[in-house]
Amino acid sequence: MSRIMLLLSAMALGLVVDSAxxxxxxxxxxxxxxxxxxxxxxxxxxxxxxxxxxxxxxPNHLYYQLGNAFFFLAFVAPHGSYGMLWLRCSLIVGCILLTMWGWIIECTGDVVLWSSIFLATNLVYLIVLLCRLRPVRFEKEIESIYSSLFQPLRVSRYQFKKILSCMKLIRSLRYQEVYAQEKVSKIDSLSLVLSGKLVVSQNQKALHIVFSNQFLDSPEWFGVSTDDFSQVSITAIEESRILIWHRDKLKLSIMEEPFLQTVFDHILSRDVVKKLMQVTQVNETMAASNGFLPGEYDETKEKPMMLMKKGSSDGHGITALISRQLQELDDLPYLIISILI
Incomplete structure (x- = not known):
């Protein structure tokens, strides 16, 4: 039966004309x-x-047998990045052996040609794969951010490097330097505190303190356009370093990967929760003391927003608040509101 089917196929292709x-x-x-x-x-x-x-x-020469054996090893390669490395290396060795078999043993040009094409193709893929598997290293302060915020959520170093490509700059702030002014600064970036501490105020009233590994403008990430102005003022209460991203560029970049978008929404939502809890602590303190900034403060001048003269009654409440929050940093509750994610 198989011979009949073979004969019919050959006749259909015009390869066999007449068996007679x-x-x-x-x-x-x-x-x-x-x-x-x-x-x-x-x-x-x-x-x-x-x-x-x-x-x-x-049976064919040993080169031919070994080449096909390596092809078999390529077919059983496991999943994952290192599985792809196994696959490409096995294919390359197999192609080399088949090229040697065609060149030395069979002396057949088409075997050498096709094996060489396959060899070159797999070499290109291997180089690209090795570049992607190359260890990605960051500076010490960036490494700290990755380890504390992104690595626990299984963000790879390669993905985090893509996030860092949207970075605008790393800005250093001096003691008492103003980072953003209320109703003056535009919301066109996302800022993360690498080191130091900053205080956030509104209408000369303290809201909360931002510590290292926290975002300065996480509430504005949700539903605020880059054309809007900041509703708070932010001032450094010690020397600080701020990582600043292009907000729109970052959003477009993570939009291509739903996983990264979910990670950012989760991290920023958690950051918002911490800020809300600090604001609650502030309100409790304000009920017992005067937490307003001194009356001579001019919003248009780059002055420290939360610094008071030693012994001043106007600054007693806010000074106590800052000291309390700095001491209770390790005791801040850890809470995630699912509706914000």
Missing amino acids: KTSTDLKVTRDTDILGNETHKSNGPGDWTIEHCTSWHR
Whole structure:
């Protein structure tokens, strides 16, 4: 039955014309190797006919066997990045062996050509893969941010490097330097405190303190456009360093990867919760003391927003608040509101 199907297929392709024709009419020759294996082969141009093997040839050379063995190893490569490395290396070794088999043993040009093409293709893929698997290292303060915020959420170093590519700059703030002014500064960035502490106020009233590994403008991430102005003032209460991202560029970048978008929404939502809890503590303190900034403060001048003269009654409440929050940093409750994520 299989021979009939083979004959019908050959006739459909025009390769076999009529079984009644003789070998002379079809220009077919019989080849016999040194072991007595005989094959029928066409002498026509193009040599597209099917060879009818009357007996099996001996096994091919060792190069051919080893090459196919490495192809088998490539097929059983596991998933993951290192599995792809295994696959590419196995394919490269297999292609090299088949190229040697075609060049040295069979002396067949088409085998050498195709094996060389496959070899070059896999070499290119291997180089790209090695570049991606290359260890990604960050500066010490960036490494701290990655380890504390992003690595626990299984963000790879390669993904975090993509996030850092949207960075605008790392800004250093001096003691008492103003970072943002209420109703003056535009919300066109996302800022993360690398080191130091900053105080946030509104209408000369303290709201909360931002510590290292916290965001300065996480509430504005949700639903606030870059054309809006900041509703709070932010001042450094010690020397600080701020990592600043291009807000729109960052949003477009993480939009391409839903996983990164979910991670950012989670981290920023958690940051907002911490700020809300600090504001609650502030309100409790304000109920017992005067937490307003001194009356001579001018919003247009770059003055410290939360610094009071020693012994001043106006600054007693806010000074106590700052000291309390600095001392209770390690005791801040850890809470996540799912509706914000």
